[in-house]
Amino acid sequence: MKKIRTSKVLVFTMLVSILLMPYNVMASGTDSDVTIVINDDKPTNQDINITVETSDDSSGIKEIILPNGEKVVKANTIYTVTENGSYIFKVSDNAGNETEGTVVIDNIDKKLPTLELTSDKTKPTNQDVVITATASDTDSGIKEIILPDGSEVREESKTYIVSENGSYTFKAIDNAGNEVEKTIEVTNIDKVPPVITVEPYETNWINQDITVKVTVDKGKLNQDSYTFTENGSFTFIAEDEAGNITKETITITNIDKVKPTIKIIVGE
Amino acid sequence: MRFKFYKKILLALLISIVGICTINVQEASATEWYDLPEDNWFSNGEIVGNGLYRCISGSPAPDGNIHVVYWEDNDVWNYEHPSYGEGYTKLTGYVYDLNGKELRHYTHYVNVALGESNGYNYRASSYWIVPSSNMTTAISVGWGHDACYGGEYHGLRLPLLWDSGKEQYFCKDYAGSEMDGLNIWDPDKNHGEGGYATNWHIGCDGRYVYIYDSDYYSHFPLEGKGKKIYCLNNSSSNSMYTQTKESAISSNFGRSLLPGTTDIYYDYSYNLNGKTVYYIISTNCTLVPVNAAPTLTLSAPINSSYLSSSISLAGTVKDGDNGDVVKVYCSIGSKKELITTLTANGSNQSFSYNLSSSGLSDGTQTLKVWAEDSKGDKSTEVARTLIVDKTAPVISIGDYTKAPTNKDITVTAKVNEGSLNATSHTFTVNGSFTFTAIDSAGNKTTKTVTISNIDKVKPKLKIIVGN
Numbered sequence A: 001m002k003k004i005r006t007s008k009v010l011v012f013t014m015l016v017s018i019l020l021m022p023y024n025v026m027a028s029g030t031d032s033d034v035t036i037v038i039n040d041d042k043p044t045n046q047d048i049n050i051t052v053e054t055s056d057d058s059s060g061i062k063e064i065i066l067p068n069g070e071k072v073v074k075a076n077t078i079y080t081v082t083e084n085g086s087y088i089f090k091v092s093d094n095a096g097n098e099t100e101g102t103v104v105i106d107n108i109d110k111k112l113p114t115l116e117l118t119s120d121k122t123k124p125t126n127q128d129v130v131i132t133a134t135a136s137d138t139d140s141g142i143k144e145i146i147l148p149d150g151s152e153v154r155e156e157s158k159t160y161i162v163s164e165n166g167s168y169t170f171k172a173i174d175n176a177g178n179e180v181e182k183t184i185e186v187t188n189i190d191k192v193p194p195v196i197t198v199e200p201y202e203t204n205w206i207n208q209d210i211t212v213k214v215t216v217d218k219g220k221l222n223q224d225s226y227t228f229t230e231n232g233s234f235t236f237i238a239e240d241e242a243g244n245i246t247k248e249t250i251t252i253t254n255i256d257k258v259k260p261t262i263k264i265i266v267g268e
Numbered sequence B: 001m002r003f004k005f006y007k008k009i010l011l012a013l014l015i016s017i018v019g020i021c022t023i024n025v026q027e028a029s030a031t032e033w034y035d036l037p038e039d040n041w042f043s044n045g046e047i048v049g050n051g052l053y054r055c056i057s058g059s060p061a062p063d064g065n066i067h068v069v070y071w072e073d074n075d076v077w078n079y080e081h082p083s084y085g086e087g088y089t090k091l092t093g094y095v096y097d098l099n100g101k102e103l104r105h106y107t108h109y110v111n112v113a114l115g116e117s118n119g120y121n122y123r124a125s126s127y128w129i130v131p132s133s134n135m136t137t138a139i140s141v142g143w144g145h146d147a148c149y150g151g152e153y154h155g156l157r158l159p160l161l162w163d164s165g166k167e168q169y170f171c172k173d174y175a176g177s178e179m180d181g182l183n184i185w186d187p188d189k190n191h192g193e194g195g196y197a198t199n200w201h202i203g204c205d206g207r208y209v210y211i212y213d214s215d216y217y218s219h220f221p222l223e224g225k226g227k228k229i230y231c232l233n234n235s236s237s238n239s240m241y242t243q244t245k246e247s248a249i250s251s252n253f254g255r256s257l258l259p260g261t262t263d264i265y266y267d268y269s270y271n272l273n274g275k276t277v278y279y280i281i282s283t284n285c286t287l288v289p290v291n292a293a294p295t296l297t298l299s300a301p302i303n304s305s306y307l308s309s310s311i312s313l314a315g316t317v318k319d320g321d322n323g324d325v326v327k328v329y330c331s332i333g334s335k336k337e338l339i340t341t342l343t344a345n346g347s348n349q350s351f352s353y354n355l356s357s358s359g360l361s362d363g364t365q366t367l368k369v370w371a372e373d374s375k376g377d378k379s380t381e382v383a384r385t386l387i388v389d390k391t392a393p394v395i396s397i398g399d400y401t402k403a404p405t406n407k408d409i410t411v412t413a414k415v416n417e418g419s420l421n422a423t424s425h426t427f428t429v430n431g432s433f434t435f436t437a438i439d440s441a442g443n444k445t446t447k448t449v450t451i452s453n454i455d456k457v458k459p460k461l462k463i464i465v466g467n
Helices: A007-020 B007-020 B187-191 B245-250
Strands: A002-004 A025-029 A034-038 A048-055 A061-065 A076-081 A085-093 A098-105 A114-119 A129-136 A142-146 A157-162 A166-174 A179-186 A196-198 A210-216 A225-228 A232-239 A245-252 B046-049 B052-054 B066-073 B088-096 B102-111 B113-117 B120-125 B160-163 B168-172 B178-180 B200-204 B209-213 B260-272 B275-287 B295-300 B305-307 B310-318 B325-332 B335-343 B349-356 B363-373 B382-388 B395-397 B409-415 B424-427 B431-438 B444-451 B460-465
Touching (some): A085 B460, A098 B460, A129 A166, A157 A166, A210 A245, B335 B349, B395 B431, B395 B444, B409 B431
Parallel strands (some): A034 B460, B305 B382
Antiparallel strands (some): A025 A098, A048 B460, A166 A179, A196 A210, A210 A225, A232 A245, B052 B066, B066 B088, B295 B310, B325 B363, B363 B382
16 A cells, blocks of 8 residues: 655656556645555556545534535545546535545556457468567556467567468457457468379380370479480479479480390401 | 009009919810801801800911800900909810811910090900910910990901911901901001001911011011011010010010910000000910821822722821821721821821722712821821722623634624723634723723634545555
8 A cells, every 4th residue: 555645755656657657546635635545556447446535623524525526525435437537536624624636547448459460471381370469558558468379478569480270369468457359360371292193104115205294283383294305304393382392203214216236246 | 343543453463364364274065156257257256145255266277277266254344344344354265177176275364454545445455375285276366455445346356367378377457457467456556546557476387386576577577487486576666665576585575485384474555645554465375385287198099090999099197296196097988997007207107008999889989088196186188089980891792703714713892991902803723812901990801702613724635546
């Protein structure tokens, strides 16, 4: 419990509060007859009850004038604040003396934080996708971000790497307890290489060219056929949008276009 | 009784009279003569029968007393008596205070000399009277001449009056002429009989009687009062009086009259219309020391002073007779209180007294303060008008807010008399203030106003955020 007794302390506290703390209950009284007690100045998304207690040793309390203008002919009352603002409480005694105290409530935050999810890749990729969750809260500020894996990160921005497609849900919570949840769908991860299918080609000795044809299930081929005019190898390369590459090397060795030689040795 | 005028007889008479003329103090009751007008001597000189002639002398003397003198002829003849009587004439003086109380009396027997001239009978006597107990009221009464002359009496027509300006007694003769001092005798002057106007004075300074001739000492008629003793004398301008002052002293024609018994004797004769007229003046007086009445001065209070609960009296009293017990009294309303009892020391002796107002009603009343000595003499009453006011002033407090307020509160006050220490008081904080009112008499009223409804302290506010 804090007690602020004097105006100097009050002013100092106000300054500190304003400069250093984004959220606070700022209280001010017109004189030393005002005592402000702040039991909880943490951000909250709840209403705040303000208890007003008055006393007058001489002529006695006449009434309390609440911030909404209502007059309460009692020495004590409770006033509920639903939103931030500057609240002036007045008390008058039977002799006409008045004391005024002001409490500035600015720790009520009933607004949800914002949460933005972005991924670093929008096109098909065979790489992991980095999701960046960015939360913000202009009132009480972000308390934490809860990642899809359940971990709590006390940061306003956090990247989250996913290696496979899926639905990823993030949650942002501000200091007042307001929560917002967002899900991002990741569908562009493709790590499956294309499949090159080689059509049957001549594998017997042949003194003919051999054309080898291939097909691929996705992506593009560097060539969908290759004609061997001689023995040799040729690599079909298939690459999909995600960058997956499949190579299929065909080696032909059964072309024999060389006539047989006849060596007639005459002699030896 | 007829009387032949022979010198021998006269001498014989003289011898006898000397012894008789001793002052004889007698008791007498207060008389009814107090209020008789002083300027109507003749008409008041009445024959009251049985040889009694009453004459009143009486303006208030400096001591405030009234002197009444009446002539009593104990021999009856001098009451419309055509024959030549002889014997004594008794003169009794009474002294009354202003309230009619007799203070003393004194009696003097006067010898009478009778003569005859031109078919008129006359007699002459001269005397003076020395009061027996109070020199300040010394009186000399004139000469009785020619008792039946014109049916008028001369001597006793001379009232004894006091001239405050000249500080001396004076007389008026029957014709109204005023003469300085005491005119012992001057019948002829006023009757054209060739007399002379010699003024014999008798005075008193409270201690001594002194007799002098103002013609002779006219340039200092009362000089030496209290210091010098003068003697009977005459101006020597007339053959009747030939003695000088000095010779008078030395020759027993006059002498100092000091306390004690003193003989004053003088006889003389003069030629009146060819006849020798003899006069005899003789007396034997017992002079007693004067009892000085106390004198009192009152320094406080002054006139028109207010009397609330009490008032301070202060003053001095003086009595020249050392050892006299002097009591100082005061009276106001129905109260008479003894202020103090002092033993006189001849000097001013201070006294003070706190006179309470108890028993007195509000209003104007007269305070009297006086002193009385143990010999019955009393000072002049010193009077002061006092305003008795025992009623305290009433303070009225004006309306003021009694409800709780955070403003100053001004309380006003009024008083029905006197003055307030403040007509208003502004409370800036709670507390008390006492309004004090004092009236002219010093009566004091206080009213304290206590304020407890000022609240300038702001209420406490505690704001608790959160549970």
